[in-house]
Amino acid sequence: MRVNLEQVANRPWPLPSGPWVMAQSWHDLLFVHWPVPEATLRPHIPARLAIDTFEGQAWLGVVPFRMSGVRLRGTPALPGLSAFPELNVRTYVHVEGKPGVWFFSLDADNRIAVAIARTWFHLPYFRAHMSCEERNGRIEYKCARSHRGAPSGVLNGRYLPIGKVFAAVPGSLEHFLTERYCLYAADEEGRILRGEIHHAPWPLQTAEAELISNTMPEADGIYLAPAKPLLHFSKKQDVVVWNPRRLPV
Numbered sequence: 001m002r003v004n005l006e007q008v009a010n011r012p013w014p015l016p017s018g019p020w021v022m023a024q025s026w027h028d029l030l031f032v033h034w035p036v037p038e039a040t041l042r043p044h045i046p047a048r049l050a051i052d053t054f055e056g057q058a059w060l061g062v063v064p065f066r067m068s069g070v071r072l073r074g075t076p077a078l079p080g081l082s083a084f085p086e087l088n089v090r091t092y093v094h095v096e097g098k099p100g101v102w103f104f105s106l107d108a109d110n111r112i113a114v115a116i117a118r119t120w121f122h123l124p125y126f127r128a129h130m131s132c133e134e135r136n137g138r139i140e141y142k143c144a145r146s147h148r149g150a151p152s153g154v155l156n157g158r159y160l161p162i163g164k165v166f167a168a169v170p171g172s173l174e175h176f177l178t179e180r181y182c183l184y185a186a187d188e189e190g191r192i193l194r195g196e197i198h199h200a201p202w203p204l205q206t207a208e209a210e211l212i213s214n215t216m217p218e219a220d221g222i223y224l225a226p227a228k229p230l231l232h233f234s235k236k237q238d239v240v241v242w243n244p245r246r247l248p249v
Helices: 038-044 111-120 173-178
Strands: 022-036 058-072 084-095 098-108 125-135 138-145 154-161 182-186 192-198 205-214 230-241
Touching: 022 038, 022 138, 022 173, 022 205, 038 058, 058 125, 058 154, 058 173, 084 125, 084 138, 098 111, 111 125, 154 230, 173 230
Parallel strands: 098 125, 098 182
Antiparallel strands: 022 058, 022 230, 058 084, 084 098, 125 138, 138 154, 154 205, 182 192, 192 230, 205 230
16 A cells, blocks of 8 residues: 655645554445434534534435555554454534544454554444455445444445546535545543544545445434435545544643
8 A cells, every 4th residue: 555645735734743653545435425414413422523514414424344454654564453344434523624524433343453443542443243345346245233332233235336436526515525634533531632644535436335234323323314325435545544632622
């Protein structure tokens, strides 16, 4: 994998100071998005974070994919520890002029990665039994949360790209939903942290998906009204991550 730190025209603000600390690649990723009332999300997000909306509409995303090459800076990717499926449930927030991602939950099929992410990044990671396989041009994806004491949740479905690769146009809904260069989290004392990331513009495709079962939003206390989701696929994205930093009070 290779992230070009010279390619920064897609960023809404400069690269953070200091070296990145982690690299990873994301594969066969599906963005599944539903419009949701802002009031549905508000009780689940710290008051300091404003919910980001597009033309007044808030969005909830469920994002299945698989990871590879997960490694700390200056270290090789280790077999058995650096490649695994992941799934997240997310929305979009902003604070201090920086729009980013808020995760309601993240599930991964890697016990060590879950423990590190919960401790280091203060993210709501959970262990799960997962698989992500390509069969006859479709990605078949399964996730069943197994984390002790956590609400159960499942995702079972299949998906595939159906359109040509494109880059989202700034100001479009696709750009709003995908081109995010930081994440937000809260520590045990409720203090907000920001984690900066960098990647090239997303290579997106329109997609088709059959979600046989999906209880991940409900597991996070969010109930969706019946609606057809907006779908986008991305074959691969390389990413580097910086240490999270607490925002000044």
